[in-house]
Amino acid sequence: MHDAAKPLASIPPLVLDIALAAAVTWLAVAASVRPHALHGSRHIDGIAITLVIAMGAALILRRRFPLAVLGVCAALVAGYEAHGYRMGLAQIGLLLAMFTVGALRARPWAALAAGITYAELLYDHSHTWSGSHVWFYLGTALWVAAVAIIADGARRLTESRELLAAYKEQVQRKHRDREQRAVLLERIRIARELHDVTAHHLSVIAVQAGVARFVIDKEPETADQALRAISEVGSEGLAELRRLISLLRPEDDEGARAHTSDPPAPGVAQLPVLIERVGLSGTPSRYTVAGHKRTLPAGIELCVYRVVQESLTNVLKHAPGSSVEVRLEYEPETIRVTITDTGTHPVPPRKSGIPAAAITQATRHSGSGVGLTGMRERAALYGGELSAGRTTNGGFEVALALPVVAEPAEAEEAETESEGGDGKIAAPAEAAKVGVGA
Numbered sequence: 415m416h417d418a419a420k421p422l423a424s425i426p427p428l429v430l431d432i433a434l435a436a437a438v439t440w441l442a443v444a445a446s447v448r449p450h451a452l453h454g455s456r457h458i459d460g461i462a463i464t465l466v467i468a469m470g471a472a473l474i475l476r477r478r479f480p481l482a483v484l485g486v487c488a489a490l491v492a493g494y495e496a497h498g499y500r501m502g503l504a505q506i507g508l509l510l511a512m513f514t515v516g517a518l519r520a521r522p523w524a525a526l527a528a529g530i531t532y533a534e535l536l537y538d539h540s541h542t543w544s545g546s547h548v549w550f551y552l553g554t555a556l557w558v559a560a561v562a563i564i565a566d567g568a569r570r571l572t573e574s575r576e577l578l579a580a581y582k583e584q585v586q587r588k589h590r591d592r593e594q595r596a597v598l599l600e601r602i603r604i605a606r607e608l609h610d611v612t613a614h615h616l617s618v619i620a621v622q623a624g625v626a627r628f629v630i631d632k633e634p635e636t637a638d639q640a641l642r643a644i645s646e647v648g649s650e651g652l653a654e655l656r657r658l659i660s661l662l663r664p665e666d667d668e669g670a671r672a673h674t675s676d677p678p679a680p681g682v683a684q685l686p687v688l689i690e691r692v693g694l695s696g697t698p699s700r701y702t703v704a705g706h707k708r709t710l711p712a713g714i715e716l717c718v719y720r721v722v723q724e725s726l727t728n729v730l731k732h733a734p735g736s737s738v739e740v741r742l743e744y745e746p747e748t749i750r751v752t753i754t755d756t757g758t759h760p761v762p763p764r765k766s767g768i769p770a771a772a773i774t775q776a777t778r779h780s781g782s783g784v785g786l787t788g789m790r791e792r793a794a795l796y797g798g799e800l801s802a803g804r805t806t807n808g809g810f811e812v813a814l815a816l817p818v819v820a821e822p823a824e825a826e827e828a829e830t831e832s833e834g835g836d837g838k839i840a841a842p843a844e845a846a847k848v849g850v851g852a
Contacts, residue, residue: 431474434510439470442504458499465494469507476514481523487511488530491538501538508534509561516565517572524562524569532558606788607658610720613785614727615651619644621695621730643694654680681715682742685722689740692726697755698737699726705744714816717792718742718751721800724785725753725812733757733810750815757808789814 443458443466472486487508494504501508512531516524535554626640657679680688686701693699710718722740729738736755743750786802789812793800798816805811 427477428474431477435470435473438473438507438510439467442466442470442502442507445503461497462494462499465490465497465499466504466507469504473507473510476511477518480511480514480518481527484511484515484527484530488534491534495534495538501535505535505538512558513561513565513568516562517568519569521566524565528558528562531561602791604658606791608655609785609788610724611651611654611658614723615647615654617727617730618647618691618695622647625696639694643691647691679712679716680719681712682710682718683715684719685740685742688719688723688726692730692738695730696734697726697729700737700739702739702741703744704741706746707744710749710818714749714796714818717796717798717816718749718814720792721789721812721814722751722753724789728785728810729753729755736809747817748815749818750813752811752813754805754811755809757805757810 443463469487469490472483472490476483488511491501491504491508494501508531512527515527519527532554535558536551539550539554622640622643626637626644629640630637689699689701726738726740729736733755736757738753738755741750741752741754743752789802790800793814793816796816798814800812800814802810802812
């Protein structure tokens with residue numbers, strides 16, 4: 415049925431109205447050419463045909479001006495009857511105009527149209543009716559009521575279709591909005607990952623390159639160490655970029671992706687290496703672990719790693735010559751990590767072994783605040799909180815707290831701290847060698 419209605423629905427409404435008006439006009443004229451001598455009606459002539467054709471022409475505009483067309487048809491029918499013609503099938507035009515008003519306008523207008531049609535049909539039927547007066551009024555009323563009920567049903571059907579179309583449009587719009595939001599959130603996530611990966615590795619490479627440039631003639635061993643660090647950091651950065659890009663590959667590439675050897679996402683276990691790298695860049699560091707160490711969800715571990723990574727990157731960029739402390743605390747329902755630096759200070763050559771000018775020049779650029787925004791977004795994804803601000807001694811502190819489900823401890827409660835033998839902040843290489851020991 416729906417397939418059969420498609421060709422009809424493709425026809426413009428004006429073409430259908432012209433065809434319908436022509437059909438009504440032809441039927442009215444064809445039925446009026448025979449005289450109605452028995453009823454004393456006037457024989458059809460040019461005036462009658464003109465009135466019928468005028469009514470048919472008015473019906474062409476019935477969709478656009480339903481009330482006006484009804485008025486015109488009612489006036490033409492009144493003139494038609496005033497000249498002594500009987501309506502016959504010409505009443506179809508009046509009923510069609512009444513139907514259009516009922517289908518396209520509110521019920522008060524439909525009731526008015528039904529009243530006008532009923533009055534004119536009564537006048538016409540009064541000349542031809544020969545039965546009971548009760549059925550004269552009742553039959554005409556039933557005829558008009560039937561057309562009015564059909565018109566009201568058509569109006570409600572049209573309203574239902576419009577509501578359904580509006581609902582579908584609203585659903586599609588919400589679906590598009592959800593898709594756009596999903597794309598936006600994915601772009602934000604990718605941008606955050608790219609920023610965290612590239613900013614850290616490039617910052618370390620910049621610092622190490624500056625170190626190598628300043629000491630290549632006087633301290634070849636230090637320059638060689640810096641160049642090796644550049645190579646390691648570059649390789650690690652490329653591996654993380656490959657891992658990130660692999661997530662954007664189509665589903666068809668899952669088989670090929672399975673055969674790649676890209677490392678998994680970093681976590682808490684990689685923090686000692688990360689801190690060691692910062693130490694080798696001339697920033698004395700200390701790493702402390704406290705509480706019941708246990709396995710964390712992969713997302714939580716990645717969030718902790720990225721926050722520490724970005725915080726250490728900010729230390730390299732904005733606080734050259736400072737020292738930094740990273741403290742990881744396992745609580746029953748929370749994992750906390752705090753990264754605190756001492757602020758920008760001249761680097762004592764005896765402790766760092768790296769010229770202060772090299773560090774300062776290699777990190778001489780300002781940030782855009784994207785890193786802190788990304789860290790807060792990461793914390794919010796896991797229902798955590800992140801605070802960042804200046805300390806009383808002029809340094810800067812980033813504190814992250816993430817809720818985690820309590821699990822049985824995998825190691826005894828202890829506090830492990832990596833520091834130098836003199837009890838102060840350890841030198842870079844020494845701080846990272848101890849790692850996260852139990």
